Amino acid sequence: MGVRINVQMTSNIGNFADDMLDRLSRGETKAAERLLTLSLPRTPLDNGPLREAGAVEPAETPEAGAQVVFDTPYAARLHEHPEFTFQEPGTGGKWLEETALENRKELGDIIRKEATGA
Numbered sequence: 001m002g003v004r005i006n007v008q009m010t011s012n013i014g015n016f017a018d019d020m021l022d023r024l025s026r027g028e029t030k031a032a033e034r035l036l037t038l039s040l041p042r043t044p045l046d047n048g049p050l051r052e053a054g055a056v057e058p059a060e061t062p063e064a065g066a067q068v069v070f071d072t073p074y075a076a077r078l079h080e081h082p083e084f085t086f087q088e089p090g091t092g093g094k095w096l097e098e099t100a101l102e103n104r105k106e107l108g109d110i111i112r113k114e115a116t117g118a
Contacts, residue, residue, distance in 0.1 A: 027114030
């Protein structure tokens with residue numbers, strides 16, 4: 001699940017369009033890093049390997065987007081089954097998706113701030 005922004009622009013002001021695309025990519029990466037930070041407390045915890053496996057794959061282009069990845073053999077299974085009972089209160093399935101939805105304004109603001117240089 002990544003944040004994706006499709007932007008098409010033309011400009012006669014030198015490298016303005018390239019600079020804007022670079023800033024969008026940086027914004028997506030920063031938003032993904034924030035999403036990872038926000039989602040970790042909600043990530044199921046047994047001995048910690050799932051939380052430790054959380055990482056951000058930076059956006060190379062705005063179209064590709066940045067990705068938050070939990071790279072374990074069981075991460076997808078746990079994420080997609082919110083009906084499972086987890087040991088630690090406040091953790092559970094859909095931890096990444098729900099965190100992204102609940103914090104979409106903050107994540108969008110991060111992208112906007114980086115893109116506009118504000």
